[in-house]
Amino acid sequence: MLKEFATSIVQTLRQRGFQAYLVGGCVRDLLLGREPKDYDVATNATPQQVMETFPETYAVGAQFGVVLVPAPASTLQRDAASDDSAEVSAKSNAIEVATFRSDVGYSDGRHPDEVRLSLDPREDVARRDFTINGMLLDPINDEVLDFVGGRNDLEAGIIRTIGHPEERFKEDKLRMLRAVRFAARFEYTIEPATFSAIQKLADHIHVVSRERVRDELTRMLTEGHARRAFQLLDQSGLLKSVLPEIAAMKGVEQPREFHPEGDVFAHTLLLLENLPNPCTLTLAWGALLHDVGKPPTFRVAPDRIRFDNHVEVGVKIAEQICLRLRFSNDDTEQILALVENHMRFGHATRMKESTLKKFLRMPRFDEHLALHRADCLASHGNLSTYELIQQKRAEIPVATMRPSPLVTGDDLIADGRVPGPKFREILSAVEDAQLEGRLLSRDAALAFVRREFPL
Numbered sequence: 001m002l003k004e005f006a007t008s009i010v011q012t013l014r015q016r017g018f019q020a021y022l023v024g025g026c027v028r029d030l031l032l033g034r035e036p037k038d039y040d041v042a043t044n045a046t047p048q049q050v051m052e053t054f055p056e057t058y059a060v061g062a063q064f065g066v067v068l069v070p071a072p073a074s075t076l077q078r079d080a081a082s083d084d085s086a087e088v089s090a091k092s093n094a095i096e097v098a099t100f101r102s103d104v105g106y107s108d109g110r111h112p113d114e115v116r117l118s119l120d121p122r123e124d125v126a127r128r129d130f131t132i133n134g135m136l137l138d139p140i141n142d143e144v145l146d147f148v149g150g151r152n153d154l155e156a157g158i159i160r161t162i163g164h165p166e167e168r169f170k171e172d173k174l175r176m177l178r179a180v181r182f183a184a185r186f187e188y189t190i191e192p193a194t195f196s197a198i199q200k201l202a203d204h205i206h207v208v209s210r211e212r213v214r215d216e217l218t219r220m221l222t223e224g225h226a227r228r229a230f231q232l233l234d235q236s237g238l239l240k241s242v243l244p245e246i247a248a249m250k251g252v253e254q255p256r257e258f259h260p261e262g263d264v265f266a267h268t269l270l271l272l273e274n275l276p277n278p279c280t281l282t283l284a285w286g287a288l289l290h291d292v293g294k295p296p297t298f299r300v301a302p303d304r305i306r307f308d309n310h311v312e313v314g315v316k317i318a319e320q321i322c323l324r325l326r327f328s329n330d331d332t333e334q335i336l337a338l339v340e341n342h343m344r345f346g347h348a349t350r351m352k353e354s355t356l357k358k359f360l361r362m363p364r365f366d367e368h369l370a371l372h373r374a375d376c377l378a379s380h381g382n383l384s385t386y387e388l389i390q391q392k393r394a395e396i397p398v399a400t401m402r403p404s405p406l407v408t409g410d411d412l413i414a415d416g417r418v419p420g421p422k423f424r425e426i427l428s429a430v431e432d433a434q435l436e437g438r439l440l441s442r443d444a445a446l447a448f449v450r451r452e453f454p455l
Helices: 002-015 025-031 047-053 073-082 121-126 150-156 165-171 174-186 192-207 210-222 226-236 238-242 264-273 281-289 310-324 329-341 344-350 353-360 365-377 384-395 409-414 422-435 442-452
Strands: 020-023 040-043 058-061 066-070 094-099 101-104 114-117 136-138 143-145 298-300 305-307
Touching: 002 020, 002 040, 002 047, 002 094, 020 025, 020 121, 025 136, 025 150, 047 066, 047 094, 101 121, 165 174, 165 192, 174 192, 174 210, 174 226, 174 238, 192 226, 192 238, 210 226, 210 281, 226 238, 226 264, 226 281, 264 281, 264 365, 281 310, 281 329, 281 365, 310 329, 329 365, 344 353, 344 384, 353 384, 353 422, 365 384, 409 422, 409 442, 422 442
Parallel strands: 040 094
Antiparallel strands: 020 040, 020 136, 058 066, 066 094, 101 114, 136 143, 298 305
């Protein structure tokens, strides 16, 4: 296992006369009885000495005192076999070995201006973010070195910066989002001075790259505690800075007969709580953004509150957010599809058979269905449509949802027709009739075309 490999690195370095410990999140997780996703080693050996000790290394951050030591293939195979997803990330394929250091200056609010290597583990710990991530572990003697009170905070359930909170956050603004994520993930509270510093500096988060902000938000959304994370984002002031479109949901009332849970923000947070765990990136973001078009379309009509065209408006806003946060084209396409189609379930009981089959065969339909279920549970609680769709999916053979075309464009040309926009209308009509069981052969389909679309 990867832990055994990390321990062997510590042991090898010590045999060479160096100090070496497990450090950071892996120590925290081991003390909590959790299996760490990756392991880091801190040592007083220089990067050059580490590379001489372990010839097969990657000097990915040697200027910061960091090298990666790849795990043997046998270790990777065992860990991959024990991973439910059968995927082992690049980071978890190697042990990060970092030289004790102190960081000097953070002009860009993210990276140190200068890194000074050190022989003292206390200096190394002092530069880290939170006390619960600042402990060292001697895996050979099973001894924890805690210079920052991390073990007490771990037992008390507290997220606290190492040293002065404002200084820690000014060094690296991303730490503000990390504080929220850790508090949500572990169901901890953020120590008052630490939280006050986040509130004071929240609008400085914009100096962090959009990709890093996106990745932190994605972790919050997919780690199983999204509702708590977004409550903390809101209370800290970070939400207004990173996702003002979500902050705008607060106070936007909804019709009580459909949404007894409260305003759009309350509904969205409750929906996040009802997402499956684990949850895909696209489902999580689709859920967060599904009602993003409601605030700008809110109006009070004579009969009730209305959100005219909120889906169409929401798709446009969601697209702007995906562009701003630099999602991939594939992820953006699926997120927008979830926003665009989430209201279609309300028409499922009245859909023609052809429309229903096209609906059910949408790419990654399981995500659409999961969003619908969570949406229902976060509002009226009625799952009858969800159950109907589940029943239909079980009853309708997959082959009949996407049958081979009875007529093609070439057939239409052979029939004496000139290619153009009309072809799409004709082929769509033929497919609908085929999906509804009204056309079973090519001859019948051609006869249908000549009858319904005469030359």
